[in-house]
Amino acid sequence: MAQYTEHFGLHQWESADPFLRTDFNTDFSRLDTVLDRLRGNGEANAYDIYNLMLQNHYEGKYTGYKKGLLFSAFREDEAAGALRAPQVFLTGGRLALYGAEQGDIDLGYYDDVGEKSERTSPERSPDHGGLWTGFTCQVFNYNDAIMAHTVTARAMVNGAERSVTTAVTPELNYRNSAELLLEWPEPLQIGARDVCSVRLTVETSHGYLYPAAGDRVGAGGVFHFTPVTGATGWFRAVYAGVPAADSVLAWVRHTGGKMALAITDGGGYRQVLTPTETRSTVGLDGTPCTESAFLLRSGFAAGDWTVELILRRLEAETMEVLDYGLVIA
Structure with a gap:
């Protein structure tokens, strides 16, 4: 008599069990449902991984290198080797772009x-x-x-x-x-x-x-x-030894302004990611912010990648970037 798998109830036949076409159809239908759900939740799952890794990063927990995941919370030790425009500030673990003038x-x-x-x-x-x-x-x-x-x-x-x-x-x-x-x-x-x-x-x-x-x-x-004020600015960080990828998902959390994101891959080819959506959320420290999402399905060569954030302050007096994360696939 057939047994069933623990999680999805798929048939597990014994050698002497008879086979029914309907049993196969039932199993395939269940697999199709699960795979469709996974495809629909792919970006959400990737974001959960990024968010969990970033939380561990804030809390100082060691997680090691995870293939296909790049992120930054702009700590001074990790941002020391990055480049940024003169008008972009690194302050309190955030990037900042100011519109008002600071006096004495x-x-x-x-x-x-x-x-x-x-x-x-x-x-x-x-x-x-x-x-x-x-x-x-x-x-x-x-x-x-x-x-x-x-x-x-x-x-x-x-x-x-x-x-x-x-x-x-x-x-x-x-x-x-x-x-x-x-x-x-x-x-x-x-x-x-x-x-x-x-x-x-x-x-x-x-x-x-x-x-x-x-x-x-x-x-x-x-x-x-x-x-020091500025309407636009940029930040560039280099990640060594990134594997080749067919697509990149990215999220940037910020207050005020508008974000853009570009990647220069190991072959020196620069590509600007396509913005997909923005939503209101809170940062890991509870700060209300906007989360901008990006996606690009294209070939990315293995090697040293440069991740470039482009900040546009627009009408905001101050624009801050809290963190960003990329999941490569």
């Missing part, structure tokens, strides 16, 4: 200077994106003699030291003060999700730093920014 951030000064030769400014984040060019502080001379004071400034971004500079005040009379501009050797690109502060040290004796007006403890002064 003024902390002000408290009237009572105190007797501190070392102060760290309060932390600040810009509202938009810009090049952080330097910091102005105010130095008080409490030396009996006329004296110039040497100040060292350390630029801190997201808790890490990014630059160091030194400057000297003009000669100051006893109990006089002067503002001092400290410029970084190279401007620092800072986005709205970055946190900045300055560690200041007066290297000469009896030189004191004015505190910030509201803080009264941290260093007072001004963060100087040159605004």
Whole structure:
């Protein structure tokens, strides 16, 4: 007597069992239904794989290399080797394109200077994106003699030291003060999700730093920014040793603006993927966003692939890209 498979109830005959045409027809019908469902859910299944892998990536779980899956959440370590347009920012694990200009951030000064030769400014984040060019502080001379004071400034971004500079005040009379501009050797690109502060040290004796007006403890002064804006921009990441493919599915999650995506395969052939749909969703951190999907059924040569994201800000004041993923087949 025939037995049946566990999941789909397909016939499993014994050697002595009789065969009926209707049994075969029933099995083939069930297989046809399952295969059609798999074909219809192919893109959804691929997205589930991408989403699961990206979640593991956010949580720092090791997953190893998975053939046919490329993704990025724009962590600084993985984006270090990528290229991007000068107006595209990497900030807080996102790409950003800004439309509004970032101005200086003024902390002000408290009237009572105190007797501190070392102060760290309060932390600040810009509202938009810009090049952080330097910091102005105010130095008080409490030396009996006329004296110039040497100040060292350390630029801190997201808790890490990014630059160091030194400057000297003009000669100051006893109990006089002067503002001092400290410029970084190279401007620092800072986005709205970055946190900045300055560690200041007066290297000469009896030189004191004015505190910030509201803080009264941290260093007072001004963060100087040159605004950087852009209507469009690009980001390119290279993936080594990608296998040949007949098609690529891709998703990009972003806030504001419009996305395009292109791939240059191992043979140096660049192809722009076709947008298929957009939908409202949330990122893995709960941020409401738009998910743009792309598809291209074409030949892609094996080798090093360059994935290129093209950002168009349109009317949005700020456009951010949260992450992207590609499934190759």
